Amino acid sequence: MTSELFIQYLLAGITYGSIYAIVAIGFNIIYNATGIINFAQGEFVMFGGMISISLLQFMPLPIAIALAVILTMLIGALIEICFIRWLKGPSVLRLIIITIGISILSREVAVHIWGESIRSLPYFVGNEITSIPVFGARISPQVLWVVAVSALMVVALGIFFKTTSVGREMRACASNRKAATLCGINTANMVTLSFILSAGMGALAGCVMSPITYSQYDMGTGLAIKGFTVAILGGLGSAGGAVAAGLLLGVIEAFSVSVVPLAFQDAIAITILLIILFIRPQGLFGSKEASALKEF
Amino acid sequence: MKKFATKILMAVVAVSLFAGPAMAETIKVGAILAATGPASFLGGPEARTLEMLVEEVNANGGINGNKIELILKDSAASPEKAISFAKQLIEEDKVLAIIGPSTSGETMKIKNIAEQARTPLLSCGAAEVIVNPVASYVFKTPQKDSYAVKKIFMEMNKMGISKIAVLAGNTGFGKAGKGQLLKIAPEFGIDVVEVEVYDKKSNDLSAVVAKIKANKDVQAVINWSIVPAQAIVPKNMRQAGWDVPLFQSHGFGNIKYVEAAGAAAEGIIFPAGRLLIADTLPADNPQKGVLTNYIKNYEAKFNEPASTFGGHAYDAFAILMAAIAEAGNDRDKVRTAIENMKNFAGTGGVFNFSKEDHNGLDIDAFQMMTVKDGKFVAYEK
The missing domain is CATH 3.40.50.2300 (Response regulator)
Known part of the structure; x- marks a missing residue:
C-alpha cells in the first residue's frame, strides 16, 4: 500500500467516523438522562437536514441551519411532552417501543411533507468537486466541517455538563433519578431538556453531513443503526467514548475495503462490535460499575 | 295503482338487467407500485403518472365509452406485499390486467401468479429476466x-x-x-x-x-x-x-x-430513453409528440420534472388502453392484442411486440447522453 493510498483510506475513515460519532453523541445524551435508547435519534438528523434545505430558499445558509436546529429542538421537546412525559414509571422496554413508534411516525410525516426524493444542502465551501490536498491524498472541505463540528459539540457538551448548574442537575438525574428528585431537581424537565439537546445535536449533524451523504426522508434508520453501534462500542453515555469508537469503526471500515470486497463492510463492523461486547460488555470506554447500575 | 307501480319498477329492473352489458361498464385495472419505501423514486412518479392518465382517459369519455377504474396498491418495494396484492387484485377485485410492479425483484415474484391466473402483467421493472424466457401473459415496458x-x-x-x-x-x-x-x-x-x-x-x-x-x-x-x-x-x-x-x-x-x-x-x-432530451428531438421523430405531451401534462400537474421511470408506467398504461380499445374487457383478447401490437410510439421507444419479444424495444430505444451545465444533452463525440 502506498502512503498516498494509506492516507486516503485514513481520511475516508475519519469522514465515516465523524458522521457515526456525531449521531452516537445524540444517543448518549438521552441515555444519560433517561436510561433508554431513543431510536428516533436518526430522525432528528433527518429533520435537521430536510428543514434546513427547505428554509434555504428563503434565507442565507447559516440562518437556515440555525433555524432548522431550533425547530428540530422544538420537535424534540414536543415528542417528549406528548409521548413520554405523562407516563408514570414506565418500563425501559415500553419506552424503547415508544421511540421506535416515534421514529416510524416521523418518517411518514417527512415523506408526506418532502416526498421521497433526495435533497442536499450546498457544500459550505466550494462545490462537489472541490478538494484540498493532504499529504498527497485529497479530501473534501466538507469533511473538515463535519470533523470540526463534532469536535466542537463534544467540547461544548463537556463544558455544559461540568460547569453549568443545569448540566450538573442533568448528571445528577442521570446517576440516580430518585435521589435527584429528593434534592429538589425537577427530573421531568431534565428529561425534556435531554430530548431538546439531542434533537439539536442531531439536527446540526444532519445539516453539516447533508452535502456529503444527502438527505432523504428515510435516512434516519441507517444512521441510527451505525450511531447505536458506535454508542455501545464506546460505552453508553460517554461522549468522548462515542468519538473514539466512531473514528475507530470508521477507520476500520475504510481499511477493510483494501482486504475484502466493499459489500462486507457492514459485516466487519458488526463482527467487531460482537467481539468487543464479549470482551468488554460495558463498551471500550464505559465503566463497569456505572453500567451495572443501569437497567439497560 | 300500486300494482301498476310495481310492474313499472319490475320492468325498469328487467331492462337495466338485460341492458347492463351493452351499456357503459367500468373496467378495473390493477397497479402494484412502490409509491413509498426504498424504490419510491421509481414508484412515486409511476403512481402519479397513472393517476393522471386515468383521470385524462375518463374525462375524455373512457375507452369505447367504458370508464377505467384504477386500483392502486403501494407495495413499498416489498416482494411479499407484491405477492399478496397480486392475488388480491386477481381474485377479489378481478382486474383485467395489472400494471407494475416497479422493481424487477417484485416482478419476478409475481410473474408466475399472473401467468397461472391468465392475467396480463405489464411490468415497470428493468431486468431482462422478466421477459426472458417469455411468459405469455407477462410484458415489460422499460428497455432491456x-x-x-x-x-x-x-x-x-x-x-x-x-x-x-x-x-x-x-x-x-x-x-x-x-x-x-x-x-x-x-x-x-x-x-x-x-x-x-x-x-x-x-x-x-x-x-x-x-x-x-x-x-x-x-x-x-x-x-x-x-x-x-x-x-x-x-x-x-x-x-x-x-x-x-x-x-x-x-x-x-x-x-x-x-x-x-x-x-x-x-x-x-x-x-x-429519449424522454430526457425530448425538447431537442427533431419534429419527425415518432416519439416527439408522445414525449412532449407527457412531460407537459406531468410537470403542469405535479410541479416536478418528469422522469423516464414515470414514462415506463405511461407506456404500460397507453399500451393497455390501446389493447382494450381493440379487444374490449377480456383478459385473453387483451393479451393477444398487446402481443400483436406494432409501431407503438411510447416514451421509452417504439414498441414492436411479438410472440418471442414481450418487451418490444430494440437497441435504438437507447440514446447515449451526457450532462452539460446541469442538463441532459445528447452525447456526441
Whole structure:
C-alpha cells in the first residue's frame, strides 16, 4: 500500500467516523438522562437536514441551519411532552417501543411533507468537486466541517455538563433519578431538556453531513443503526467514548475495503462490535460499575 | 295503482338487467407500485403518472365509452406485499390486467401468479429476466438492460477504452446490471479489472474509490445503480482528483441525481430513453409528440420534472388502453392484442411486440447522453 493510498483510506475513515460519532453523541445524551435508547435519534438528523434545505430558499445558509436546529429542538421537546412525559414509571422496554413508534411516525410525516426524493444542502465551501490536498491524498472541505463540528459539540457538551448548574442537575438525574428528585431537581424537565439537546445535536449533524451523504426522508434508520453501534462500542453515555469508537469503526471500515470486497463492510463492523461486547460488555470506554447500575 | 307501480319498477329492473352489458361498464385495472419505501423514486412518479392518465382517459369519455377504474396498491418495494396484492387484485377485485410492479425483484415474484391466473402483467421493472424466457401473459415496458450495456461498450470501443472498473449498487437492478456487464464485456474485447458492490444506504464511498483509483490499469469506470447512492460515486471520484471517463446506467436518468451530484455530474456518459432530451428531438421523430405531451401534462400537474421511470408506467398504461380499445374487457383478447401490437410510439421507444419479444424495444430505444451545465444533452463525440 502506498502512503498516498494509506492516507486516503485514513481520511475516508475519519469522514465515516465523524458522521457515526456525531449521531452516537445524540444517543448518549438521552441515555444519560433517561436510561433508554431513543431510536428516533436518526430522525432528528433527518429533520435537521430536510428543514434546513427547505428554509434555504428563503434565507442565507447559516440562518437556515440555525433555524432548522431550533425547530428540530422544538420537535424534540414536543415528542417528549406528548409521548413520554405523562407516563408514570414506565418500563425501559415500553419506552424503547415508544421511540421506535416515534421514529416510524416521523418518517411518514417527512415523506408526506418532502416526498421521497433526495435533497442536499450546498457544500459550505466550494462545490462537489472541490478538494484540498493532504499529504498527497485529497479530501473534501466538507469533511473538515463535519470533523470540526463534532469536535466542537463534544467540547461544548463537556463544558455544559461540568460547569453549568443545569448540566450538573442533568448528571445528577442521570446517576440516580430518585435521589435527584429528593434534592429538589425537577427530573421531568431534565428529561425534556435531554430530548431538546439531542434533537439539536442531531439536527446540526444532519445539516453539516447533508452535502456529503444527502438527505432523504428515510435516512434516519441507517444512521441510527451505525450511531447505536458506535454508542455501545464506546460505552453508553460517554461522549468522548462515542468519538473514539466512531473514528475507530470508521477507520476500520475504510481499511477493510483494501482486504475484502466493499459489500462486507457492514459485516466487519458488526463482527467487531460482537467481539468487543464479549470482551468488554460495558463498551471500550464505559465503566463497569456505572453500567451495572443501569437497567439497560 | 300500486300494482301498476310495481310492474313499472319490475320492468325498469328487467331492462337495466338485460341492458347492463351493452351499456357503459367500468373496467378495473390493477397497479402494484412502490409509491413509498426504498424504490419510491421509481414508484412515486409511476403512481402519479397513472393517476393522471386515468383521470385524462375518463374525462375524455373512457375507452369505447367504458370508464377505467384504477386500483392502486403501494407495495413499498416489498416482494411479499407484491405477492399478496397480486392475488388480491386477481381474485377479489378481478382486474383485467395489472400494471407494475416497479422493481424487477417484485416482478419476478409475481410473474408466475399472473401467468397461472391468465392475467396480463405489464411490468415497470428493468431486468431482462422478466421477459426472458417469455411468459405469455407477462410484458415489460422499460428497455432491456443488456442493450444499455452494449450501448456503453460500443461507445468504449470508439473511445479506445479496454480496461474498466465496475461499481454496482446492491439492488436487483444493480446485481442484474453487474451480471450483464461481466457477461457481455468479452464480446467487445473489454476487460473488467475491478468489481465492487456498494450498499443502497451508503453515506460516502471515498474509500472504495481510492482503492479502484490505485489500480493504474483502469481507463474508465461504470457506475451501475438506480438508487440515490449512485450520485455519491461521481462526487468522490472528482474529489479524489480522478478524471477518467465515468459511465452510468439508464438508472441515472433522473434530473434529481444530476442535481445531487452537482458539478461532479458534468461529463457523465450514460444510455437512456429519449424522454430526457425530448425538447431537442427533431419534429419527425415518432416519439416527439408522445414525449412532449407527457412531460407537459406531468410537470403542469405535479410541479416536478418528469422522469423516464414515470414514462415506463405511461407506456404500460397507453399500451393497455390501446389493447382494450381493440379487444374490449377480456383478459385473453387483451393479451393477444398487446402481443400483436406494432409501431407503438411510447416514451421509452417504439414498441414492436411479438410472440418471442414481450418487451418490444430494440437497441435504438437507447440514446447515449451526457450532462452539460446541469442538463441532459445528447452525447456526441
